[in-house]
Amino acid sequence: MRGACPTPQGALKLPKESDGYVRAIERGFALIEALGRSPGRHTLSEAAVHAGLNRATARRMLATLVTLKYCEADGRYFRLRPRALGLGLSYLNALPFWGYAQRALEDLRNDIGESCALAVLDETDIVYALRLPARRILSANLGIGSRLPAHLVSLGRVLLANLPPEQRDRHLANTPLRSVTPRTIIDTDRLARELRLTQERGYAWVDGELDPAICGIAVPIRDQGGSVVAAISINLISGTVSEVAAKKRYLVRLQKTAQDIRTQSVSTS
Structure with missing residues (x-):
């Protein structure tokens, strides 16, 4: 390939120059x-x-x-x-829900006193579109544009769970599951069951699979047609709350925030 170094190991094989690729x-x-x-x-x-x-x-x-x-x-x-910076902001500004989501998540964070975030799915990762920490329970390096493996966090579980079945199966087949903490799910069949359960119950709960000190609960944000386009989460210190307690304490407010974001984005589109 003229003008380029050999493709690094693991890099994407990109198309050659053509009328459809510059x-x-x-x-x-x-x-x-x-x-x-x-x-x-x-x-x-x-x-x-x-x-x-x-x-x-x-x-x-x-x-x-x-x-x-x-x-x-x-x-x-x-x-x-x-x-x-304008390149990234062009994407965020094009999201119909992003402007209102900032205010909605700020209100939620201030109401519950816990860290909140919004993310979208990009291939095998989630990408943060908003992150509002209430305390330093996550890396200070995480912010808008930061990426994390989707299958390891509640935001990603929600987004993966709501993919079309064939796309979800392809993701599971192509994603290597490596142990990051003792709680990380590394069995493909078990992860598939978790994704099906997440889709059925309408929320994801992940505890200590990426960071042993962090747990989170997340729900989807849907567009006007009902498709899942993003997810929002509340992140907590692992060990301070169980899934049952987190569901009782936060799920309704989290779902209401997601619905408010959807309603507002539809009304302003």
């Missing part, structure tokens, strides 16, 4: 993602490696991004400029 756009986004990696500034060589490009291609792409004001050069280093 490789320059792929490379530009790869560089933007590379520059967004910690520590937030990278040399040409570092950016090229992270993006899977050779130095000559990366140099041209970075020069273009500098001209377009998506990044800037500082000596040997390149870093993103605020304009790059």
